[in-house]
Amino acid sequence: MGTAKAALEWHGSTMLRHVTGVVGRVVDAPVVVVRAPGQELPELDPRVQVHQDPEEGHGPMQGLAVGLSVAAEHAEHAFVCSTDLPFLHAAFVSAVLRGFDPAGVPADEADPDVVLPFVRGYRQPMAAGYRTDLAPRIAKLVAAQHLRPAHLFEECHVRRLDDAALLADRRLAAVDPELESVINVNEPDDYEEARSRPAPEIVVERYGVLATGSGGARGPRTVRAANIGEAAAQVGLALDGHILAAVNGDQIRGDGQLPLLAGDSVAFISADAGG
Amino acid sequence: MGDVTTPPGGYFGQALVVDVTDATTRTLPLPDGVLRDYLGGAGLGVWLMNELAPDGVDALDAQAPLAFVFSPLVGTPLTTSAKFAVVAKSPLTGLLTDALASSHFAIAGKFTGHDAIVLTGRAETPSTLLIDEEGIRLVDASELWGMSASDAEEAVRTRFGRNWRAASIGPAGEQQVRYATISHDGRHAGRGGLGAVMGAKNVKALAVKGRRRVDLADRAAVLAAAKDLRGRSFGPATAKYRELGTLSNLLAFNAISTLPTRNFQTATFAEAPLLSAEDLAESRSVAKKSCASCTIGCEHIYASKGNKKVRVEYENVFALGPMCGVSDPDLVLEASALCDDLGLDTISSGGTIAWAMECVERGLLDAPWLRFGDGQALLRVLDEIGARTGVGALLAEGSRHAAEVVGGGSSAFAPHVKGMEMPGYEPRTMQSMALGLAVNARGADHNRSGAYEADLKGDLDRVLGTDDHVRAAIETEDRAAVMDSMILCKFLRGVFTDPFDEWAGLLAKVTGWDVDADELHETARRIVLAKRAFNLRQGWTTADDWLPERFLDTPIELESGRVATLPAERLRAMIATYYAERGLDSAGRPAAVPTASGTEPTT
Numbered sequence: 001m002g003t004a005k006a007a008l009e010w011h012g013s014t015m016l017r018h019v020t021g022v023v024g025r026v027v028d029a030p031v032v033v034v035r036a037p038g039q040e041l042p043e044l045d046p047r048v049q050v051h052q053d054p055e056e057g058h059g060p061m062q063g064l065a066v067g068l069s070v071a072a073e074h075a076e077h078a079f080v081c082s083t084d085l086p087f088l089h090a091a092f093v094s095a096v097l098r099g100f101d102p103a104g105v106p107a108d109e110a111d112p113d114v115v116l117p118f119v120r121g122y123r124q125p126m127a128a129g130y131r132t133d134l135a136p137r138i139a140k141l142v143a144a145q146h147l148r149p150a151h152l153f154e155e156c157h158v159r160r161l162d163d164a165a166l167l168a169d170r171r172l173a174a175v176d177p178e179l180e181s182v183i184n185v186n187e188p189d190d191y192e193e194a195r196s197r198p199a200p201e202i203v204v205e206r207y208g209v210l211a212t213g214s215g216g217a218r219g220p221r222t223v224r225a226a227n228i229g230e231a232a233a234q235v236g237l238a239l240d241g242h243i244l245a246a247v248n249g250d251q252i253r254g255d256g257q258l259p260l261l262a263g264d265s266v267a268f269i270s271a272d273a274g275g
Numbered sequence: 276m277g278d279v280t281t282p283p284g285g286y287f288g289q290a291l292v293v294d295v296t297d298a299t300t301r302t303l304p305l306p307d308g309v310l311r312d313y314l315g316g317a318g319l320g321v322w323l324m325n326e327l328a329p330d331g332v333d334a335l336d337a338q339a340p341l342a343f344v345f346s347p348l349v350g351t352p353l354t355t356s357a358k359f360a361v362v363a364k365s366p367l368t369g370l371l372t373d374a375l376a377s378s379h380f381a382i383a384g385k386f387t388g389h390d391a392i393v394l395t396g397r398a399e400t401p402s403t404l405l406i407d408e409e410g411i412r413l414v415d416a417s418e419l420w421g422m423s424a425s426d427a428e429e430a431v432r433t434r435f436g437r438n439w440r441a442a443s444i445g446p447a448g449e450q451q452v453r454y455a456t457i458s459h460d461g462r463h464a465g466r467g468g469l470g471a472v473m474g475a476k477n478v479k480a481l482a483v484k485g486r487r488r489v490d491l492a493d494r495a496a497v498l499a500a501a502k503d504l505r506g507r508s509f510g511p512a513t514a515k516y517r518e519l520g521t522l523s524n525l526l527a528f529n530a531i532s533t534l535p536t537r538n539f540q541t542a543t544f545a546e547a548p549l550l551s552a553e554d555l556a557e558s559r560s561v562a563k564k565s566c567a568s569c570t571i572g573c574e575h576i577y578a579s580k581g582n583k584k585v586r587v588e589y590e591n592v593f594a595l596g597p598m599c600g601v602s603d604p605d606l607v608l609e610a611s612a613l614c615d616d617l618g619l620d621t622i623s624s625g626g627t628i629a630w631a632m633e634c635v636e637r638g639l640l641d642a643p644w645l646r647f648g649d650g651q652a653l654l655r656v657l658d659e660i661g662a663r664t665g666v667g668a669l670l671a672e673g674s675r676h677a678a679e680v681v682g683g684g685s686s687a688f689a690p691h692v693k694g695m696e697m698p699g700y701e702p703r704t705m706q707s708m709a710l711g712l713a714v715n716a717r718g719a720d721h722n723r724s725g726a727y728e729a730d731l732k733g734d735l736d737r738v739l740g741t742d743d744h745v746r747a748a749i750e751t752e753d754r755a756a757v758m759d760s761m762i763l764c765k766f767l768r769g770v771f772t773d774p775f776d777e778w779a780g781l782l783a784k785v786t787g788w789d790v791d792a793d794e795l796h797e798t799a800r801r802i803v804l805a806k807r808a809f810n811l812r813q814g815w816t817t818a819d820d821w822l823p824e825r826f827l828d829t830p831i832e833l834e835s836g837r838v839a840t841l842p843a844e845r846l847r848a849m850i851a852t853y854y855a856e857r858g859l860d861s862a863g864r865p866a867a868v869p870t871a872s873g874t875e876p877t878t
Contacts (some may be wrong), residue, residue: 028739029649033620035785066404198362207530211553218553242769244733249834252733265834267530270515270523271732272769 005084006035007042008191011199011226013041015137015185016083018226019257021045022114023081025247026093029074035065038151049147059147065138072132076100082126082166086194089261096129099159112159114142114152119163119182124150127182138209146195198224200262204235210243220265229256231266242271276384278450284492285347285785286310290323291411292387293402296337297475298413303327305390311788315390317344317373317723318760318802320362321809323391324371330812334468335451337397343442343481346386346762347785350489352501354508355764359380361442363644364683365467366475367453367623368694368718370810370819372467373464375722376442380459383440386485401449403431416479421446423616424458431482441482445618446663447869448474452695454623454669456818458615461586462566464611465620467695486606491789494834499655500781504770512769516573518565521589522552524699525597533730534831535703537598537647538629539690541830542701546602548674550592555604560602571766579608582865590721593699594625599632599653606650617661623673628656630792630804631666632705641685642666673788687824693718693815702822703831703839705730706740710849711748714820716806723759725751734860738839745852754797754875760802803857816863820850 006016013021016033024031024045031048035041037056044050051070052063062081069077077100099115115129134156141151167173173207185191203220205211211218225231228245238241239256246252246267247260260266282288288310290303303326305319313322320342327340341363348356359381367373383391387406394404403416419427424443431441440459448470455470456463473481481625492498515523525547528534532542548554555577565572575585585608595601597611619761632647634640645652645666659667669677674696678689690697695718702709711724715733721727729747731738758765759776771777775792782790807815822841830840852864 028736035348120872205530207527208552209518212519240511242514244731246610247835249531250738250837251736252531253729267527269527269530269731272512272515 003058004039008185010086011230013227013259015086016042016209017044017257018089018259019081019083019085020048020193021227021257022088022090023093024048025090025251025259026097027079029071032067032070034067040251045257050251051052061138061142061147061149061152064130064149065135065142068132068138069135072135076132077129079129079134080126082137083185085127085181087176087183088182089172089176089181090128091169091172091175091261091263092127092166092179095166096127096161097174098169099129099161105159106160109159113156113249114158116153116158117161117166117182118177119166120152124182126184127151127175130135133159175261179211180193199224199230200260200264201230202260202263206235206237206269207267209270210268227255227256227260228258228266231260232256232268235265235268244269245272246264277542281308283307283347283786283788284490285351286383287388287390287487287489289389290342290391290393291387291406291833292327292340292393292395293406293411294396294476295398295413296401296624298411303393308702310347310390311790312801313784313805314760314798316344316375316760316762317361317362317490318345318359318756318798318805319391320373321371321802323393324362324364324807325809325812327393327395328364328809330773333711334363334364334369337476338395338474339364341394341469341472341476342391343384343393344391345381345389346760347380347782348763349385351497351785352490352568353497353763353781354505354568354570355499355566355767356762358762358764359384360759360762360850361457361464361469363467363469363472364813365469365695365717366451366471366603367468370693370718370813370815371716372469372695373467373723373759374456374464374466375762375763376457376459376462376464377462377569378440378462379567380440380483382482382567383724385489386487387483388487389486391644392481392483393476394473394476394481396476397866401477401479403441403480403482404478405482406485408487410476411821417725419479420449424448424456424618425461425487427480428459431480433481433491436484444470444473444478446620447471447617447662447671449479450661450663451475452660452663452686453676454620454627455675456618456620458618461615462548463615463618463620466622466655466720466722466776466831468617468620473559474779486811491588491785492638496784500784505570507770508767510770513571516571518764518845519552519556520573520575521553522575522589522592523585524589526551526590528699532831532839534597534599535593535690535697535699535701537600538598538626538688539825540696542704544597544602549602550596550604550607552587554589559604559608559743563656567758569764571764576744577608579611579612580605580828580843583609583612585612586615591621592702594622595653597871598625598629598699600647601650601653602648602739603650610653612618613654613657617657619661622698623696624657624660625769627660627674627677628672629652630678630685631656631670633688634681634683634685637685639681639685640666650829659677689823690825691719692822693819695719700727700751701831702826704833705737705740706841706849707735707737707744707748709740709822709841709846710745710824710853713751713822713846714850714853715752715811716803722765723752723755724748724831725765734806738833738837740841740845740849742849742852745849746857749853749856751795754791756799756802757795761769769865800857807859807863807865811864822846834869
């Protein structure tokens with residue numbers, strides 16, 4: 001690429017901030033970023049934890065071991081991905097993590113160590129779910145110079161999710177029918193193509209004085225915006241500390257760089273809420 | 276105990292205690308140390324209760340004191356400072372209740388020369404108590420009995436003169452409905468049944484008049500601070516209150532699944548837009564008003580179809596609208612006006628009625644006409660509650676007591692904490708608030724806790740309560756303790772960038788104390804613990820710090836698909852953290868609370 005992928009510009013933010021923001025929208029525990037020794041990272045949400053590979057040159061397995069060992073303090077399972085997935089959708093993350101749910105799963109697929117998407121026939125180890133207690137086993141593999149994820153998959157229980165299995169998730173089928181969540185950007189042209197796409201379509205509604213004070217029509221509006229800051233600007237608002245946003249009626253945030261995704265709805269409310 | 280002859284700036288250093296049984300009075304000195312420790316308003320009120328209320332006294336007993344408490348800021352030009360607290364043992368909870376109101380009553384009452392006026396005893400006949408600088412008079416008020424509070428207030432001023440200010444009760448207070456209010460100028464000291472306490476004393480109205488001014492330690496500095504604060508009060512932090520009022524919460528809360536609906540069975544109300552401030556302001560707004568000495572002007576007056584003019588707040592519309600499933604704005608506004616006339620707390624009214632509607636739905640209560648969504652039934656049952664007739668006789672006792680009578684598992688969905696009905700914040704989707712509601716001394720309360728602020732700020736996952744939520748709830752509780760005691764309106768809270776420092780600065784200018792932020796933090800803690808100590812003496816137990824079962828065993832689904840649950844073990848863990856952080860023992864008891872008259876043992 002010529003530029004660190006993590007720092008690539010993404011709709012006024014960076015690729016890394018975008019991807020960590022998407023994952024952060026789904027999981028309860030902290031998002032963990034594992035960087036190479038001495039690697040500089042762009043600014044991140046303060047809630048993101050940054051850890052470091054002990055040694056350079058051991059590929060993704062090293063980062064996987066470090067990240068899972070940190071995540072193990074918070075959860076049994078983790079979604080693991082690379083930083084270069086510009087179209088990663090929260091619904092994809094949810095669908096993968098639901099792969100650990102034993103409900104409705106044949107007995108031979110129950111209790112997997114890894115939930116591994118196979119999209120268009122290609123496995124996606126860097127957009128997959130892992131049991132966090134795999135960390136010591138992965139560390140052993142790294143120590144034995146077995147540095148490819150395939151080495152791990154050979155010795156643990158992998159549940160495969162092919163296109164049909166992924167798209168059986170109705171929410172994912174609605175918002176990412178082509179499973180573009182796994183598209184990565186390896187070359188400058190990939191990045192240019194991805195960046196040239198319009199921002200996702202979302203529905204925005206302003207409430208209270210944010211609606212009545214705007215002079216425009218009230219009610220929901222459809223706009224294109226890649227993050228909350230862009231969405232606010234589209235409806236004439238500035239995130240000045242007195243305005244907050246709730247995405248899909250869930251978490252309330254004032255962070256303008258929080259990613260927005262296809263199918264999202266955003267409610268802008270006064271930060272001075274309450275009675 | 277300090278020098279009682281030269282009180283600090285902003286104070287008279289004394290409370291007037293009136294026994295309305297025989298119209299006798301005594302002056303209770305308020306030493307500098309007490310004033311500095313408890314400030315005024317809710318804080319000084321709990322000190323007075325700890326001093327004057329007999330242990331275990333029935334809230335409606337003649338001996339139970341009823342305190343009208345002013346503050347050092349009352350009478351200064353500081354915006355929103357014309358406030359008073361009414362404090363007593365609550366007939367609804369059996370524990371402490373303190374309710375604030377804003378009006379000229381605060382100024383006139385303080386300028387009688389007292390930092391607080393306390394009523395005890397029981398008048399032989401319905402009476403009006405008049406207090407001015409000359410003394411007190413207890414006059415017959417039989418002709419006022421049955422009047423609304425506002426009519427009684429007007430009658431008092433017509434008879435005795437326009438310069439009198441009267442706090443009055445309505446028919447519900449006379450009937451000792453356990454959530455009756457005391458009101459002045461349309462503003463209610465609303466929560467906890469203070470109107471019933473006043474009614475039990477046979478006092479229809481307390482009228483005050485005075486011109487006695489207090490000294491201020493640094494008058495020029497107070498004037499400069501007032502000018503600065505007034506300027507800031509017009510900024511973006513108060514825009515919501517100025518332009519639409521608190522009702523603007525309704526649609527926003529609906530969008531984030533925190534709008535209690537049909538007795539907390541859901542957290543969204545499909546018909547919410549019909550009751551929204553955004554729409555009502557366009558179609559029905561007839562006036563905006565300010566409390567005395569206030570530059571914000573949060574009161575939004577709307578007209579109903581019957582041309583009744585109604586003060587509208589989020590809490591009364593939530594409680595009489597979505598909570599009861601009623602979506603017709605005319606009927607909700609009429610119900611709100613009816614509560615004003617009867618002198619009923621709208622939150623407890625709505626909560627108790629919504630519980631009854633669910634009981635009817637489940638076949639537990641024989642009042643088939645009382646159905647969710649039926650606005651006419653809402654008006655009828657409010658009348659019955661105010662008069663204690665029909666099913667209203669039961670519902671006048673509040674949802675906790677009514678559920679004990681009705682049984683059938685209905686306590687699980689009686690929407691109260693410690694007997695006080697819940698305000699319009701869904702605890703499963705606001706878990707800082709869940710903790711705040713559970714542990715608050717007053718019961719289910721959004722003004723003494725205010726933990727919803729933490730949930731709405733976005734720093735915490737609002738549906739997954741942790742120790743961080745507890746600490747955030749403690750912080751809001753501390754802020755409320757100081758604001759409610761100084762007293763400043765909470766709608767100003769957003770204009771303070773460093774609140775404790777700025778409040779200490781204001782207090783120093785008024786009183787002359789060398790008070791700082793650290794001292795105010797300690798003051799907040801003292802006030803919170805003093806309330807807990809009072810409650811302990813009145814029979815509070817650890818089991819009172821809890822939420823109804825509905826919130827612990829029934830999930831709520833957010834629009835995102837995420838499911839909000841509040842398992843009992845999570846709430847228990849949060850409460851344990853609260854106790855530990857507050858320095859309480861594992862049962863939630865303070866070890867000791869110092870008062871001016873010594874150390875108050877609590878066990």
